[in-house]
Amino acid sequence: MVNALRFRDDSAHEEPAVTFETFLGQTNATAVRLEPGDDARELIPHLDRLALIEVSFPKFRDGRGYSAARILRESGYTGELRASGDILVDQILYLRRCGFDSFIADAELDEAAVDRALGRYGDVYQKAADGRSPVWALRHG
Amino acid sequence: MYKYDQYDQTIVDARVEEFREQVGRRLSGELSEDQFKPLRLMNGLYLQLHAYMLRVAIPYGTLDSRQMRMLAHIARKYDRDYGHFTTRQNLQYNWIKLEDAPDILADLASVEMHAIQTSGNCIRNISSDQFAGAAADEVEDPRPWAELLRQWSTFHPEFSYLPRKFKIAVIASDQDRAAMRLHDIGLQVVRNNKGETGFKFYVGGGMGRTPIVAPLISEFVPATDLLSYTEACLRVYNRYGRRDNIYKARIKILLHEIGADEYRRQVEEEFAHVKTLGLDPPASEFERIAAHFAPPAWESGLPDTVDRSNVDFAQWVDQNVTAHKAPGYAVVTISLKPIDGIPGDASSAQIDLMADLAETYSFDELRVTHAQNIVLPNVRKADLLTMWQKLVDAKLADANIDLVTDIIACPGLDYCSLANARSIPVAQKIAARFADPARQRDIGELKLKISGCINACGHHHAGHIGILGVDRKGTENYQLLLGGSGAEDASLGKIAGPGFDEDGIVDAVERTIEKYRDLRQEGERFLDTYRRVGMDPFKEAIYG
Numbered sequence: 001m002v003n004a005l006r007f008r009d010d011s012a013h014e015e016p017a018v019t020f021e022t023f024l025g026q027t028n029a030t031a032v033r034l035e036p037g038d039d040a041r042e043l044i045p046h047l048d049r050l051a052l053i054e055v056s057f058p059k060f061r062d063g064r065g066y067s068a069a070r071i072l073r074e075s076g077y078t079g080e081l082r083a084s085g086d087i088l089v090d091q092i093l094y095l096r097r098c099g100f101d102s103f104i105a106d107a108e109l110d111e112a113a114v115d116r117a118l119g120r121y122g123d124v125y126q127k128a129a130d131g132r133s134p135v136w137a138l139r140h141g
Numbered sequence: 142m143y144k145y146d147q148y149d150q151t152i153v154d155a156r157v158e159e160f161r162e163q164v165g166r167r168l169s170g171e172l173s174e175d176q177f178k179p180l181r182l183m184n185g186l187y188l189q190l191h192a193y194m195l196r197v198a199i200p201y202g203t204l205d206s207r208q209m210r211m212l213a214h215i216a217r218k219y220d221r222d223y224g225h226f227t228t229r230q231n232l233q234y235n236w237i238k239l240e241d242a243p244d245i246l247a248d249l250a251s252v253e254m255h256a257i258q259t260s261g262n263c264i265r266n267i268s269s270d271q272f273a274g275a276a277a278d279e280v281e282d283p284r285p286w287a288e289l290l291r292q293w294s295t296f297h298p299e300f301s302y303l304p305r306k307f308k309i310a311v312i313a314s315d316q317d318r319a320a321m322r323l324h325d326i327g328l329q330v331v332r333n334n335k336g337e338t339g340f341k342f343y344v345g346g347g348m349g350r351t352p353i354v355a356p357l358i359s360e361f362v363p364a365t366d367l368l369s370y371t372e373a374c375l376r377v378y379n380r381y382g383r384r385d386n387i388y389k390a391r392i393k394i395l396l397h398e399i400g401a402d403e404y405r406r407q408v409e410e411e412f413a414h415v416k417t418l419g420l421d422p423p424a425s426e427f428e429r430i431a432a433h434f435a436p437p438a439w440e441s442g443l444p445d446t447v448d449r450s451n452v453d454f455a456q457w458v459d460q461n462v463t464a465h466k467a468p469g470y471a472v473v474t475i476s477l478k479p480i481d482g483i484p485g486d487a488s489s490a491q492i493d494l495m496a497d498l499a500e501t502y503s504f505d506e507l508r509v510t511h512a513q514n515i516v517l518p519n520v521r522k523a524d525l526l527t528m529w530q531k532l533v534d535a536k537l538a539d540a541n542i543d544l545v546t547d548i549i550a551c552p553g554l555d556y557c558s559l560a561n562a563r564s565i566p567v568a569q570k571i572a573a574r575f576a577d578p579a580r581q582r583d584i585g586e587l588k589l590k591i592s593g594c595i596n597a598c599g600h601h602h603a604g605h606i607g608i609l610g611v612d613r614k615g616t617e618n619y620q621l622l623l624g625g626s627g628a629e630d631a632s633l634g635k636i637a638g639p640g641f642d643e644d645g646i647v648d649a650v651e652r653t654i655e656k657y658r659d660l661r662q663e664g665e666r667f668l669d670t671y672r673r674v675g676m677d678p679f680k681e682a683i684y685g
């Protein structure tokens with residue numbers, strides 16, 4: 001059982017994430033933390049100097065962070081994208097598909113269950129931020 | 142009809158196994174009910190007043206006899222020998238045991254069915270016109286587009302934790318048989334002046350506590366942009382829809398608060414970005430799906446007349462049979478509204494019989510309507526009489542489609558844990574009051590819709606006459622609404638005045654209808670008269 005999961009090969013970023021407001025007010029931070037109401041698009045001009053963007057999920061039901069993640073990945077962000085907070089096994093597949101590649105969960109996660117959840121669906125119906133080809137692409141070679 | 146390929150089947154099978162594992166964790170006590178709840182809700186399993194309820198998706202209301210028979214089999218084996226067809230063209234079982242749910246899903250998967258996204262704050266089953274493919278007035282069959290949307294929305298990673306549930310309807314005629322503008326997104330397939338296919342996008346309709354008829358957000362979205370544009374609509378909602386209050390979380394409230402123009406501007410901006418991502422499948426994928434919906438091999442040269450010498454049969458034809466686009470064929474609606482029955486309920490034996498009729502007489506196809514009836518879309522006129530006789534034997538021949546006893550009613554307090562009042566007994570009392578077929582025919586088209594609480598599953602806002610169950614100091618009370626419509630002339634009913642008890646509401650409905658009979662002019666339906674004269678004369682008749 002673990003609280004943290006990481007799906008990246010690089011080493012973890014050391015600098016603590018600053019709040020979104022602090023980040024926009026100061027120019028040298030390389031890690032930022034978004035709350036559900038923060039507008040991820042405002043980070044777009046600064047993406048090349050960010051190494052870690054942490055997106056907070058105070059409640060798993062609040063799905064705004066899924067859109068934030070996709071917007072960041074669609075804008076070319078390649079650094080660590082971390083989901084933190086109320087993260088449950090059954091959300092991790094969707095979070096991964098939206099571009100998250102690390103997790104810090106409030107409650108411990110069963111790694112075997114996470115593996116099973118991530119491997120469950122061999123194919124997906126739609127394009128997202130994980131580069132997987134949707135079935136319509138596979139059907140038409 | 143659409144048939145799964147290996148991809149579709151593998152995905153649905155994987156879902157069954159996933160749910161089996163989740164149920165196992167719940168039964169062993171590893172998961173608490175609190176932790177299990179969001180998981181079972183993703184599979185249409187609700188905990189109701191007396192038992193678990195399982196909602197099965199019937200995509201765009203279309204199914205074949207094999208699937209219909211499986212619904213009967215499940216009702217017989219795991220439930221109390223009946224099922225309930227819902228206003229969202231789905232089917233619900235009311236008496237399910239948790240430990241049986243995985244086996245039921247496996248049975249469904251064996252006939253290309255599932256319960257995916259029939260609950261939860263995600264994109265729900267796509268609904269459509271029950272006459273799709275057979276209606277004379279359609280631009281084309283809307284169901285291939287609905288199937289494309291079904292696949293796109295299935296396990297959509299970004300839109301599975303929306304502020305609230307999300308319902309999409311697709312139609313392809315000017316006549317709206319699916320209450321399209323009362324959906325979160327309503328799509329109408331149209332052609333532009335170059336003959337290209339596209340969609341009118343209506344966004345932000347809905348019923349519930351704050352009923353709203355959806356405004357037009359785009360006049361024409363080209364077919365090649367369908368998924369990107371829908372994705373943009375949903376993303377704006379996912380980011381900015383309210384999450385602080387469950388009653389203000391539907392997309393209609395977002396549109397209401399920021400205005401349709403501002404919402405459109407945001408969607409256009411998002412679309413400009415989303416369109417660059419390559420989310421729309423190639424035309425070949427649409428063609429692959431559309432090929433499954435090719436019209437059946439209608440025979441030519443069939444007689445186009447019906448022998449009306451049997452009076453009961455002729456009356457059934459007048460009420461339950463609709464014009465078909467192919468000469469010699471007809472669209473049949475089987476009423477699930479017998480006078481003493483429960484609206485939308487059918488026994489296993491009746492479900493099996495309807496499957497048999499579809500196989501023999503309707504190119505193996507059935508539809509579920511949002512009015513909780515069943516359609517056989519492709520029946521030869523020459524077969525109507527024989528088929529009707531079989532329906533009579535099965536007590537499925539009520540000739541009351543769109544008449545006052547063709548009542549839409551939600552399950553209400555007899556089953557539903559959210560209900561304030563019972564819907565079913567009210568529907569039954571009203572049906573009994575107007576049981577005389579001649580009286581019903583004299584009254585003419587009258588859509589009566591009953592909900593057991595403000596959530597409006599019984600579409601009461603869209604009823605020519607609507608009834609809403611409320612809780613008044615601990616007793617069941619019923620409000621009367623007049624003048625709603627879910628059709629192309631969509632409008633919302635207005636509350637007539639103070640509410641009634643169960644018998645009082647039946648009397649109030651009768652006084653309303655008698656007033657209409659006094660006031661009506663040649664050819665006017667109840668709704669037309671109401672729109673001409675307004676609420677006052679009715680109010681006086683009801684409360685005077």
Ligand code: SF4
Nearest residue numbers: 551557560593594598
């Ligand atoms: S309208 Fe209310 S009572 Fe009726 S089914 Fe919906 S939630 Fe239950």
